[in-house]
Amino acid sequence: MTATTATVRVMSPEEIAARAGGETPYFVWPARATVFAERAMRLKQLSRGHAMEGYLALMAAVAEAQQAELAALAAAPGLPMPDAAALDAAARRGVPPLAAGDWPRDAAWHSVLQRLLDRVLPLAPEPARALLQQWRAADAEALERQADALLHGVAAGLDLAAAPFIGAALQVVWTHLLLEVQRTHASGGQPFGRLDDPGLCPCCGSRPTASLTRSSGESLGQRYLHCSLCSLQWHLVRGKCSHCGDTQGIAYQSLDTAEQAPEDDTEDAAASRAAKAVVQAETCDACGSYLKIVHSDRDPFVDPVADDLATLTLDLLVSDAGKARSGVNFMLLFGPPEGDAAPPGGAA
Ligand SMILES: [Zn+2]
Numbered sequence: 274m275t276a277t278t279a280t281v282r283v284m285s286p287e288e289i290a291a292r293a294g295g296e297t298p299y300f301v302w303p304a305r306a307t308v309f310a311e312r313a314m315r316l317k318q319l320s321r322g323h324a325m326e327g328y329l330a331l332m333a334a335v336a337e338a339q340q341a342e343l344a345a346l347a348a349a350p351g352l353p354m355p356d357a358a359a360l361d362a363a364a365r366r367g368v369p370p371l372a373a374g375d376w377p378r379d380a381a382w383h384s385v386l387q388r389l390l391d392r393v394l395p396l397a398p399e400p401a402r403a404l405l406q407q408w409r410a411a412d413a414e415a416l417e418r419q420a421d422a423l424l425h426g427v428a429a430g431l432d433l434a435a436a437p438f439i440g441a442a443l444q445v446v447w448t449h450l451l452l453e454v455q456r457t458h459a460s461g462g463q464p465f466g467r468l469d470d471p472g473l474c475p476c477c478g479s480r481p482t483a484s485l486t487r488s489s490g491e492s493l494g495q496r497y498l499h500c501s502l503c504s505l506q507w508h509l510v511r512g513k514c515s516h517c518g519d520t521q522g523i524a525y526q527s528l529d530t531a532e533q534a535p536e537d538d539t540e541d542a543a544a545s546r547a548a549k550a551v552v553q554a555e556t557c558d559a560c561g562s563y564l565k566i567v568h569s570d571r572d573p574f575v576d577p578v579a580d581d582l583a584t585l586t587l588d589l590l591v592s593d594a595g596k597a598r599s600g601v602n603f604m605l606l607f608g609p610p611e612g613d614a615a616p617p618g619g620a621a
C-alpha cells in the first residue's frame with residue numbers, strides 16, 4: 274500500500290465549545306454486556322484482506338475471550354474494591370482510586386489469563402503458541418513481574434509476545450472493577466474526581482489508547498479519551514493535546530491510500546478525503562507527540578483499540594515525521610527486541 278498524508282484545518286476549542294452547547298457528560302462508561310464483544314466484531318471486520326489479517330483475527334479471539342471473562346467475573350464472588358471513603362479521599366487528593374501501578378491486584382487475574390489462553394491458544398501460530406503455553410503454566414511471581422512491568426510502562430523484562438494476553442487479562446479485571454464502582458456508587462454522583470493531568474484516566478491513572486468522537490446523545494460531536502486499561506472514557510475538548518495541553522500546534526494526519534487518489538488529485542481533494550478519514554493522528558508540535566483520534570460519526574463501528582491496531586501504517590508515517598506515540602495499546606506494544614524479555618519461568 275502506498276500512502277501519503279494530508280493535513281486538515283481544525284476548529285479551535287472555543288469554536289467547538291460554541292457549537293456544542295449544553296452540558297457534556299464528563300464520563301462515558303463501558304457497557305458490561307458488549308464492551309469487548311464489539312471490539313471483537315470490529316477486529317474481525319478490519320482483519321479481512323488486511324496485511325495483518327492473522328494477528329487481527331487472533332486479537333478478535335482475545336477480545337471475545339475478554340467478554341466471556343468479564344461476564345464470569347460479574348457472577349463470581351466480589352473482588353476487593355475501594356469503598357466510598359477511599360473514593361472520596363482519592364478525589365480530594367486528585368489521585369486515581371484504582372491506580373494501575375499501586376492498586377493491590379487480586380490474584381484472580383491469573384485465572385482470567387489462564388482461561389483466556391485456553392480459549393485462544395489453539396488459534397495462535399507457532400512459535401507463539403509454544404511460548405504462550407509456557408505462560409499458561411507460569412507461576413504467580415513471574416506473572417506479577419510481567420504485570421508490574423506492563424502497568425508501570427517498563428519495557429525491561431517485558432515479554433512483548435505475551436504482553437497482549439497479560440494486558441487483556443488485566444483489562445478485564447480493571448474494567449470489572451470500574452463497572453462495580455459505577456454500580457455501587459452511582460447514586461452518590463461521580464465516583465471519580467478530575468486529575469490535574471487531564472490526559473490520564475481519572476479511575477486508574479493510565480494513558481489513553483486513542484481518543485474517540487461520539488456521534489450520539491448528549492455527547493454528540495464531543496471527544497473522549499479511551500483508557501488503555503479500565504475502558505473508561507473521559508472528556509477532553511477537541512483540538513487540545515492530550516499529552517501537554519497545548520492547543521496551538523495541533524494538526525491531523527491520516528492515511529490516504531493510493532487507490533483512493535485519482536490521477537488529477539488536488540490538494541483540496543486530498544484535504545477533503547482526509548477530513549472524512551475514520552482514523553487520524555492528532556499531532557502536537559509543542560511536545561512532539563501524537564495520539565490517534567477515531568470518529569464514530571464517520572463510522573459507527575469504530576473502536577479505539579481495534580482501529581488503532583489496524584492503522585499501524587499511520588504510526589509509521591507519523592513517527593517518520595518525528596512525532597512520538599503517546600497512546601498505549603496492549604495489543605500493539607513497541608519495545609526492545611524479544612531477546613531482552615525474561616523467560617516465563619523467571620530467572621529469579
Ligand atoms: Zn482507566
Ligand SMILES: [Zn+2]
Pocket residue numbers: 514515516517518519557558559560561562
Ligand atoms: Zn503536546
